[in-house]
Amino acid sequence: MSTEDSPARGQATQPAWERWREYAADPAADLPRILGAALSAFAEHGYHGTSIRDVAAASGLSVPGVYHHFRSKQEILRALMDATMDELLGRCEAALRDAGEDPAARFDALVESFVRFHMFRRPQAFVGSSEIRSLEPDNRAAYVARRDAAQRMLEDVVAAGVTAGVFSAEHPDEVARAISSLCVGVASWYRPDGPLTPDRLVQRHLVLARRMAGAPA
Numbered sequence: 570m571s572t573e574d575s576p577a578r579g580q581a582t583q584p585a586w587e588r589w590r591e592y593a594a595d596p597a598a599d600l601p602r603i604l605g606a607a608l609s610a611f612a613e614h615g616y617h618g619t620s621i622r623d624v625a626a627a628s629g630l631s632v633p634g635v636y637h638h639f640r641s642k643q644e645i646l647r648a649l650m651d652a653t654m655d656e657l658l659g660r661c662e663a664a665l666r667d668a669g670e671d672p673a674a675r676f677d678a679l680v681e682s683f684v685r686f687h688m689f690r691r692p693q694a695f696v697g698s699s700e701i702r703s704l705e706p707d708n709r710a711a712y713v714a715r716r717d718a719a720q721r722m723l724e725d726v727v728a729a730g731v732t733a734g735v736f737s738a739e740h741p742d743e744v745a746r747a748i749s750s751l752c753v754g755v756a757s758w759y760r761p762d763g764p765l766t767p768d769r770l771v772q773r774h775l776v777l778a779r780r781m782a783g784a785p786a
Contacts, residue, residue, distance in 0.1 A: 586659035589667070589682055592689035602628045603638055604652055607645045612692040616646055616703040646700060647708045653693040654715040657686050661722055672733040673784075676726045680778045681771050683723070683752035687759070688767055694756035723749055727782050737783030748778045 585591070585599060597605030606627035610619040621642055625635045639645045661682045668678035687694050697716075704712055724745040730736035738744040751774060759770070780786075 586656065587663050589660040589663040590685060592685065596690055596692050599656070600649075600652060603630070603635060603645065604649045607649055608692050608696060611646070611649070611696045611700060616642070616696075616700045643705055643708070646703060647712075649693075650697055650700070650704070650708075650712050651715075653690070653697050654712065654719070656690070656693075657683075657719055658715065658722075660686060661719065665722075665726075672726070672730045673735045676730050676735070676779075676782065677775055679722060679726050680748060680752065680775055683749070684755055684771050684774045685767065687752055687754075687756040688770065691756045691759065694753065698753075720745065720749055730782060730784075735784065736779075738781075739783075741782075744782050747781055751777060751781070 593599065597608050600608060603624065607619070607624050610623050610627055614623070619642070621635055622632055624642070624645065625632045628635065635645075639648065661679055664678040664682035665675055668674040697712075701709060701712060724742050727736065727738060727741045727745045727748070731738055731741050755770070755774070765773070
């Protein structure tokens with residue numbers, strides 16, 4: 570795989586994650602060309618309904634050109650899902666750094682980051698949830714481990730809030746799972762032309778998440 574088409578983190582993408590609230594209008598704008606084409610094809614036709622020839626045509630390359638960068642369609646899926654988790658985790662880590670040490674601020678920043686990601690990265694969220702079944706066992710295990718790491722970030726901020734007396738949740742891990750479902754669910758219904766602006770939608774979800782965690786009314 571060439572450096573140009575590598576989905577791994579690097580100096581070119583890290584500044585975008587530091588600006589964790591900012592998203593390009595095109596969900597594939599920050600992806601290498603092949604992964605952007607694969608994202609569109611997998612979201613529309615599914616992994617098994619997409620061929621390497623389809624990805625090549627959508628990316629403006631020949632089939633051998635795609636194979637020059639990726640050895641198989643499975644490797645493309647793995648790279649795409651890795652890139653998705655790189656961005657989600659990178660943006661969430663940046664949000665926590667911005668929030669500092671205050672438990673309530675860290676909770677709000679992380680929930681906001683999750684909500685914004687699932688607003689603006691709906692194709693990635695869809696492929697990530699629907700095509701996990703298409704990953705080969707080792708790739709699936711690696712992806713699940715990273716997904717679990719994202720979930721632990723939510724568990725940690727809820728638990729820290731309970732310890733600090735900011736929240737009163739009796740079962741912090743269960744609350745964190747419920748908040749995760751709330752945030753992830755945004756990807757299934759949010760539309761840019763809907764009645765709520767992104768900022769307004771974030772604020773409504775923060776109210777819901779705080780109540781779920783047991784914040785004072």
